[in-house]
Amino acid sequence: MARVVVMGAGISGHTAATRLRSFLPKKHEVVVVSPNAQWNWVPSNVWVGVGTLKVKDVLFDLAPVYKKAGIVFRQAKAISIHPEGDKDSSSPYITVEYTEPGKVGHSEKVTYDYLINSTGPKLNFAATPGLGPEGHSHSICTADHALHASKDFLAAIEKMKKGQKQTFLIGVGHGMATCQGAAFEYIFNVEFEIRRRGLRDLANIVFITNEHEVGDFGMGGVHLLRGGYYTHSKIFAESFYTEKGIKMITRAHVTKVEAGVAHFVNLADEEHKIEFDFAMLIPPFAGVGLTAFDKSGKEIKETLFAPNGLMKVDADYTPKAYEEWKAADWPKFYQNPAYNNIFVTGIAFAPPHFISKPMKNSAGTMINPTPPRTGMVSGIIALAVAQTVASIVKHGGDQAKATFFSASMAEIGAACVASAGKNFLSGRAAGITVYPVVPDYEKFPVFGRDPKFTTGEIGLGAHWIKIVIHHMFIWKAKMKPGWTFLPE
Amino acid sequence: MARGKKPNIAAKEDEIFPYTQAYYTALPTGVIQWIRGCIIWQLFRFVVVNYRMISMIQKSHPHAHKPGHH
Numbered sequence: 010m011a012r013v014v015v016m017g018a019g020i021s022g023h024t025a026a027t028r029l030r031s032f033l034p035k036k037h038e039v040v041v042v043s044p045n046a047q048w049n050w051v052p053s054n055v056w057v058g059v060g061t062l063k064v065k066d067v068l069f070d071l072a073p074v075y076k077k078a079g080i081v082f083r084q085a086k087a088i089s090i091h092p093e094g095d096k097d098s099s100s101p102y103i104t105v106e107y108t109e110p111g112k113v114g115h116s117e118k119v120t121y122d123y124l125i126n127s128t129g130p131k132l133n134f135a136a137t138p139g140l141g142p143e144g145h146s147h148s149i150c151t152a153d154h155a156l157h158a159s160k161d162f163l164a165a166i167e168k169m170k171k172g173q174k175q176t177f178l179i180g181v182g183h184g185m186a187t188c189q190g191a192a193f194e195y196i197f198n199v200e201f202e203i204r205r206r207g208l209r210d211l212a213n214i215v216f217i218t219n220e221h222e223v224g225d226f227g228m229g230g231v232h233l234l235r236g237g238y239y240t241h242s243k244i245f246a247e248s249f250y251t252e253k254g255i256k257m258i259t260r261a262h263v264t265k266v267e268a269g270v271a272h273f274v275n276l277a278d279e280e281h282k283i284e285f286d287f288a289m290l291i292p293p294f295a296g297v298g299l300t301a302f303d304k305s306g307k308e309i310k311e312t313l314f315a316p317n318g319l320m321k322v323d324a325d326y327t328p329k330a331y332e333e334w335k336a337a338d339w340p341k342f343y344q345n346p347a348y349n350n351i352f353v354t355g356i357a358f359a360p361p362h363f364i365s366k367p368m369k370n371s372a373g374t375m376i377n378p379t380p381p382r383t384g385m386v387s388g389i390i391a392l393a394v395a396q397t398v399a400s401i402v403k404h405g406g407d408q409a410k411a412t413f414f415s416a417s418m419a420e421i422g423a424a425c426v427a428s429a430g431k432n433f434l435s436g437r438a439a440g441i442t443v444y445p446v447v448p449d450y451e452k453f454p455v456f457g458r459d460p461k462f463t464t465g466e467i468g469l470g471a472h473w474i475k476i477v478i479h480h481m482f483i484w485k486a487k488m489k490p491g492w493t494f495l496p497e
Numbered sequence: 498m499a500r501g502k503k504p505n506i507a508a509k510e511d512e513i514f515p516y517t518q519a520y521y522t523a524l525p526t527g528v529i530q531w532i533r534g535c536i537i538w539q540l541f542r543f544v545v546v547n548y549r550m551i552s553m554i555q556k557s558h559p560h561a562h563k564p565g566h567h
Contacts, residue, residue, distance in 0.1 A: 245523075248524055251513070251522040252524055257518065389559065410565075412563065413567035414559035415562060420557075422553045423557075424550040424553055442550055444553050444556065462553045466542065466546065468532070468534070470540065470542035470543035470546055473539075474543065474547060474550070497558070
């Protein structure tokens with residue numbers, strides 16, 4: 010009997026756990042450790058954030074789903090990893106601290122044969138003073154954050170109904186933030202909801218981003234073949250912002266958020282501030298703060314983790330200039346190099362470097378997006394890891410006999426549906442496919458991506474796809490009939 | 498600035514003045530905007546974009562490596 014422990018129950022952790030359960034005979038144990046009692050379909054938080062979807066529509070309780078599936082669930086936060094055990098036992102284990110009502114604060118050792126780290130990111134609001142729901146801006150990174158954002162957004166709408174002008178500042182709140190796609194979706198949904206109410210003339214809507222150009226999305230942008238030209242996504246994104254009368258501030262690092270004022274510096278060293286009535290600024294991500302100890306109790310955090318707290322995997326972390334970056338630098342199997350029974354999925358793995366070109370101003374402030382890892386990418390990585398771990402378990406732990414499954418971000422694509430307004434007949438979305446996520450200039454010279462599978466268009470049809478995806482993935486996550494046939 | 502007839506583009510006229518960022522941007526015509534919401538055409542695009550995404554997703558799923566070849 011083998012025990013696989015999955016830390017985290019977000020999109021990638023839940024995928025890894027449910028897939029493993031379906032691959033492994035019942036004699037093996039799958040344990041999920043997550044501080045959250047509920048699963049969140051994060052891509053639809055954007056609709057919660059403008060009040061067009063209720064929180065309950067993007068959440069469901071994990072415990073009954075896991076109970077039915079035969080997955081052991083511990084509502085607890087992982088604190089430390091002990092990959093060699095301790096002086097009393099050589100069985101590897103993690104320590105957890107319960108968040109479950111009635112057990113809050115209780116600690117426990119959870120032993121494992123295989124560990125999958127799917128802890129996702131820490132929303133690092135502290136990186137920018139005043140950033141976040143406890144400061145002076147909103148976020149839509151969690152359902153709860155999105156709900157709070159919607160309340161203030163709807164309050165701003167009420168003010169406009171009384172004739173007051175409002176400034177909406179939406180984007181990213183740090184020079185090293187990612188998830189520009191979420192900010193992109195949110196700003197167009199905000200604009201859509203304001204316009205739908207006939208209040209557009211009273212709204213000043215401003216997008217602020219650390220991208221060198223809009224449409225970069227943390228992956229250097231993409232080239233789309235349209236109208237006989239290979240055209241960069243900057244052209245399409247800039248067109249859409251302009252069409253909707255949204256002002257753009259690019260190459261910006263938000264240094265401080267005060268009540269109604271955001272301060273920022275740009276790549277040209279210019280310091281500016283902008284006043285706002287409502288702000289939604291995505292924070293940068295960091296590791297969740299896990300630590301690790303060897304058998305003697307000595308901390309070995311640097312063995313398992315990169316300095317940003319994300320876990321090291323089979324990537325090439327040799328520092329290189331942008332011009333020397335290769336697709337082969339990116340991990341294939343998401344296996345920790347120091348302990349081969351530890352795997353990582355989703356945002357928890359440390360990328361070898363950025364995808365966008367690193368930029369800094371003369372003061373040395375980095376202003377460029379960090380690599381995005383969307384739901385599809387996280388899901389596919391989780392599936393690959395689940396397949397690999399299942400094969401290892403079935404071969405009695407003999408990794409030389411097991412089949413390994415790869416999912417390098419330089420070999421997989423991403424399908425993104427970016428909402429630009431939620432209405433069955435007047436809604437819009439951008440349907441985008443990118444292949445591969447990390448450009449491979451050896452395989453696809455000039456643009457690094459396959460033009461056949463790198464496409465994008467705006468329309469009502471893409472909005473319908475977003476609705477289908479919302480229902481399909483929640484159905485799948487609830488492990489309802491046929492869920493194993495649905496792709497990641 | 499004196500202006501003639503506004504071309505059939507989607508952006509608000511007031512937002513666009515020469516030598517501003519918006520002036521240099523590609524903008525959709527009214528026809529393109531109409532197509533984005535045309536039910537019949539969008540039903541067709543729904544099928545096309547779905548097919549495109551499914552093809553790309555199939556291409557993106559994990560690759561198996563024979564034992565000892567990883």
